[in-house]
Amino acid sequence: KPAEATALIDCGAEGEFIDWQYVCRNGIKSHELNKHIPVQNVDGTLNKNGKITWYCNLSCSIRDIPMKTCFFVTSLGGEDMIL
Template sequence: LVDCGATGDFIDEGFIERSKIPTWKLSQPIPVYNVDGSPNEAGSITKVADMIMTYKGHSEQILLAVMQLGKQDTILGMT
């Protein structure tokens, strides 16, 4: 999912586990807030995944924050 309102790039925790994608623990958790400013019930981001994503022949290295996304595997923000 491409989301122009997203403030970063994210990958679903379940997708990470199913795909056996390596992650790295952050030294400081990143708090997550909903659109209305309330804290997200899934909690803070504590891990990231460093990946190379390819689309239509273009490859880009990207750092994705690992969190629970529900039905989406990834959310790519317009950063």
């Protein structure tokens, strides 16, 4: 189902990320990773959710440009997505 989100774009992140609360709030189907990934915040501290253990595949659009991507699920501290 369609849902709006705010995202940080081209912020130097090493992947695409989605906030776990956004995933839960919107009923987004996620899958467990075979290998868990340690994650650090921008300031170098460990993320409060620890390792990334889940991912989801989503179709989305930015300014009417469609894209499909794999997002790693983690805590983003107020942002819905990081692209």
